[in-house]
Amino acid sequence: MNNSALANTYASFDVEAVRGEFPVLSRMVHGKPLCYLDNGASAQRPAAVIAAVDDYERQHHANIHRGVHTLSQEATALYEGARDKLVKFLNARSRHEIIFVRGTTEAINLVAQSYARPLLQAGDELLITHLEHHANIVPWQMLCEQTGARLVVAPIDARGEVHAERVESLMGPRTRLLAFAHVSNALGTVLPVRRLAAAARARGIVTLIDGAQAVPHMQVDMQEIGCDFYAFSGHKLFGPTGIGVLYGREALLERMPPWQGGGDMILTVSFDKTTYNTLPYKFEAGTPNISGAIGLGAAIDFLQRQDLEAARAHEHALLEHATRALGRIEGLTIIGTASDKASLVSFAVAGVHPHDLGTILDEDGIAIRTGHHCAMPVMEFFKVPATARASFAFYNTFEEIDRLAAAIARARTLFA
Amino acid sequence: MELNDLYRDVILDHNRRPRNFGPLEPADAGAEGVNPLCGDRLTLKVRFDADKIQDIRFEGQGCAISTASASLMTEAVKGKTRAEALGLFERVHRLLTQDDTEAEGLGKLAALSGVREYPARVKCASLCWHTLASALDSRGAHVAVSTE
Numbered sequence: 021m022n023n024s025a026l027a028n029t030y031a032s033f034d035v036e037a038v039r040g041e042f043p044v045l046s047r048m049v050h051g052k053p054l055c056y057l058d059n060g061a062s063a064q065r066p067a068a069v070i071a072a073v074d075d076y077e078r079q080h081h082a083n084i085h086r087g088v089h090t091l092s093q094e095a096t097a098l099y100e101g102a103r104d105k106l107v108k109f110l111n112a113r114s115r116h117e118i119i120f121v122r123g124t125t126e127a128i129n130l131v132a133q134s135y136a137r138p139l140l141q142a143g144d145e146l147l148i149t150h151l152e153h154h155a156n157i158v159p160w161q162m163l164c165e166q167t168g169a170r171l172v173v174a175p176i177d178a179r180g181e182v183h184a185e186r187v188e189s190l191m192g193p194r195t196r197l198l199a200f201a202h203v204s205n206a207l208g209t210v211l212p213v214r215r216l217a218a219a220a221r222a223r224g225i226v227t228l229i230d231g232a233q234a235v236p237h238m239q240v241d242m243q244e245i246g247c248d249f250y251a252f253s254g255h256k257l258f259g260p261t262g263i264g265v266l267y268g269r270e271a272l273l274e275r276m277p278p279w280q281g282g283g284d285m286i287l288t289v290s291f292d293k294t295t296y297n298t299l300p301y302k303f304e305a306g307t308p309n310i311s312g313a314i315g316l317g318a319a320i321d322f323l324q325r326q327d328l329e330a331a332r333a334h335e336h337a338l339l340e341h342a343t344r345a346l347g348r349i350e351g352l353t354i355i356g357t358a359s360d361k362a363s364l365v366s367f368a369v370a371g372v373h374p375h376d377l378g379t380i381l382d383e384d385g386i387a388i389r390t391g392h393h394c395a396m397p398v399m400e401f402f403k404v405p406a407t408a409r410a411s412f413a414f415y416n417t418f419e420e421i422d423r424l425a426a427a428i429a430r431a432r433t434l435f436a
Numbered sequence: 437m438e439l440n441d442l443y444r445d446v447i448l449d450h451n452r453r454p455r456n457f458g459p460l461e462p463a464d465a466g467a468e469g470v471n472p473l474c475g476d477r478l479t480l481k482v483r484f485d486a487d488k489i490q491d492i493r494f495e496g497q498g499c500a501i502s503t504a505s506a507s508l509m510t511e512a513v514k515g516k517t518r519a520e521a522l523g524l525f526e527r528v529h530r531l532l533t534q535d536d537t538e539a540e541g542l543g544k545l546a547a548l549s550g551v552r553e554y555p556a557r558v559k560c561a562s563l564c565w566h567t568l569a570s571a572l573d574s575r576g577a578h579v580a581v582s583t584e
Contacts, residue, residue, distance in 0.1 A: 373499035375474040376443075379554060383439050392475050405475035405497050434443060435451070435500065 033330035039415045041066040041322070052385030055420045060205055060364050060411030061389050062255045063236055065319070069259055072318030073311050083307055085284055099310050102317030103300070109320050110250065110267050111241040116299035117273065119266040120313050124232040125155040127251030127266035128199070130303065131228050132159040134279040135249070135272060136197055142168030145194045147225075149187065149211070150176045150401060151204040154394040156230045160199060169196070176401065180207035180356040184215045191223050198227045202234035202250075206395035206407070207356025208339075208364040210234075217246040226272065232256055236413065237335060237362045239328070248272055254312060258413075259319035263312030266303070273299050280305040331414035335363040338412045338421065345425040346410075351432060355402050364411035366393070369428060372435045374408040380431045386424055442554060443500065446508070446547035451500035456510035460493040468580045469496075469567030471559055476502045480567045487517045492568075499560050501551060506564035508545050518572045525565045532558050 039045045042064050047054050056064060076098060082091035084099050106118045121127045136146070146160045150173055157171075164171050172195070174187040182200070191198070198220045203210050213229060220227045228249040231240055235252045242250060249272075254263040268276075278285050278296055282305035287295040296302050342365045346352055351370035369377060378390035389409045392399045399405060410424055460481035469478040476498035483491040492510045509528075513521040524545075527538040531549050539546040551561045570581045 373474075375476075375499035375557075375560065376501070379442065379557060380439060391473060396475075399475065405477070434439075435448065 033327065033334040033414070035334060035415065035417055038326070038331070039417075041068065042415055043067055043070070045415060049385040049387070050383050055384070055386040055423050057410040057412065057416065057420065057424060058387045058389050059236065059413040059416075060233060060256070060409060062261070063258045063413050064415070065258055065260070065315075066322050068322045069315050069318045073260060073315040076311050076314045081310070084310055085301070095310055098314045098317075099308070102313040102320075105317045105320045106265055109324075110265075111243050112267055113243075114270060116270050117242075117267055119268065119273070119300045119303045120308050121251075121264045121266050121303075122262055122309070123253035123255070123264035124230055124251045125159075127249075127264055128155055128228065128230065129159045130266055130279045131249050131251075131268070132163045134276045134303070135226070135268075136163055137166060138277065140167040140169045140196060143194060144169040144196045145172050145192060146170070147172045147174060147187070147190055147195050147198045149174045149182050149200045151180060151182065151207055151209060151395065151398050152199070152201055153205050153230060153232070154396070155232075156199055156201060156228075157397070170194075173397075174200075176209075176398075179358050180204065180209045180398075180402075181358045182209065182211050184212045184219065187216055188219045191220065191225055195223070195225050198225050199230070200227075201230045201232075202240070203231075203237065203362045204356065204395075204398070205233045205364075206366055206393040206398045206409070207358065208361040208366065208411075209356060209358035210238075210360040210362055213245050213247070221246060233362060233364075238332065242267055254316040254319065257316070257319055258322060259316035260309075260312045263309045263316050265316075270299065273303070276303075278302050278305065282306045284308075326414070335412055335414050338416055338418065339363045339365070341418050342410060342412070342421045342424075345421055346428070349425060349428055349432070352428065355404065355407050363413075364409060366407045366409045368404050368407055369432060372431050374406045376435070377408050377428065377431050380434065381424070381427050384423065384427045386420075386427055388424070441550040442557070444547045444550060446544055447500060447504040447550075450504035450507040454494075454503050454507040456493045456507065456514075458493055458495060460491060465571045465574050467567045467571035467574060469563045469570075470580065471498070471502070471563050473559065474499060474502075476560065476563060478502070478506055478564055478567050480506075480564065480571050482568075482571050487519075489513050489516055489518070489521060494564065498563070499557075501548075501557050501560040502563050505548060505561040508548070509564050509568065512543065512545055513568065521572060522569060525569055528565060529562065532561055 044064050080094040082095045084096040103115050103118050107115050160171055172190055174190050202213050217227045227247040229247045231250050231252040235257050248269050250267040255261040285297050285302050285305040287297050353368050355366045374390035391406050463481035464484045466481045478496040480494045494506045531538045532551055548561050551557050566581050
């Protein structure tokens with residue numbers, strides 16, 4: 021899309037109407053209208069999601085998959101209905117490929133322990149990148165300790181970009197798995213996912229993509245991306261906490277042993293032998309987060325009612341506006357300047373520690389994230405202990421970014 | 437709650453110009469404090485004259501609250517015995533978490549009372565004190581503490 025087409029698209033986006041669907045956006049914080057710029061940590065929920073969860077809790081709650089009574093059947097239909105929505109949302113091939121988990125972290129641990137652990141031998145390699153969230157580092161380190169495999173880390177450059185050719189050059193005969201973020205939570209960098217997935221596939225390397233920061237900002241199509249596993253969390257996608265999705269290619273999931281044992285993941289149990297349930301239930305031991313899955317389904321319905329093309333153009337315009345407005349502030353350095361970025365800005369302000377900045381902005385009703393963003397190797401790379409991060413959703417406005425910029429300037433005065 | 441009550445002039449001054457900042461060689465005891473929430477790191481070195489803290493210095497990076505608190509602490513405990521320093525820690529801890537009944541007699545340390553209204557920041561102010569407690573307890577060894 022060229023610039024004028026983009027401008028036309030976002031001009032047609034009715035941000036006030038969208039804001040009206042999110043009850044929390046009309047509240048006050050310390051006497052100021054809430055300015056919520058911490059969407060990368062967790063997005064807010066539209067009334068439709070709240071209502072879907074409320075309706076389930078009031079009218080349909082029962083355990084699923086195991087009752088012949090009306091409530092159990094209704095709850096089962098709602099829970100499985102949410103799975104069907106995810107099949108379409110991700111363009112998966114079947115509902116066997118959608119596993120409900122607690123979130124991205126659990127999805128990655130599931131793949132590490134159930135897919136990778138049984139096949140890894142000492143000296144095998146797991147390849148990740150330098151910009152990963154701790155959730156896409158630590159499970160692999162634990163796996164290395166368990167198996168004697170080696171963790172190989174592909175570098176980033178000074179802009180926070182990952183170069184596909186550098187990653188490809190690290191794919192060797194012992195590389196068993198490539199795991200990487202679709203979008204960096206600390207920098208906003210969008211990774212070349214299709215190319216990386218294709219390069220891995222050509223070498224017989226299985227891929228896992230941490231999509232936690234991507235799904236709220238772009239369409240993710242499993243067939244187009246061509247990865248083997250894709251993980252994300254519901255609460256960053258305007259849904260509830262405690263629910264997330266692991267997409268896996270059916271042929272791989274089929275071969276994997278269950279991760280956790282318990283109810284719902286079995287067909288028959290005797291003390292001699294237990295027969296495991298079919299996909300996807302094999303990986304959903306115990307009573308799942310039923311209301312969470314229903315809420316996530318409602319969030320997807322909500323998203324699909326939006327003009328997503330206009331919403332994404334609006335987000336892109338917010339990113340450009342924020343980059344300009346913050347870039348003008350003396351002493352402020354933007355960390356992460358990749359050419360392809362999702363709608364977030366990480367930054368450091370000379371003389372103002374991010375933690376102090378977070379407290380000062382909060383007094384103005386402005387919520388941002390401060391800290392290492394669970395990406396300590398990224399902080400180490402840019403030689404900062406922490407950054408401040410403003411991360412946007414399509415319900416944010418240009419005025420909110422102006423408020424942010426003005427408040428940062430005031431904080432600088434306080435510490436000058 | 438006013439920000440000025442958190443970032444009082446004393447705090448801003450000690451953040452801008454931390455006292456007793458830098459290495460201490462030789463030292464009799466030391467400890468390292470880490471606040472994983474914000475990435476603050478603090479290295480504390482102590483030299484004793486019998487049971488008295490003859491000299492104390494700190495290094496590291498942190499937010500204004502943590503830097504100012506460490507600076508104020510080093511000024512307050514210099515010349516104190518271990519027991520007196522630990523007693524001061526208890527009083528500062530009550531100041532940070534309960535009420536102002538201890539403020540009198542705490543001198544400049546009383547400037548930290550504004551932190552009490554910001555529960556997320558209490559750890560920033562107490563990191564140096566936890567680090568001091570472990571340094572005093574370490575009897576020469578260099579130990580690490582974390583506020584998490």
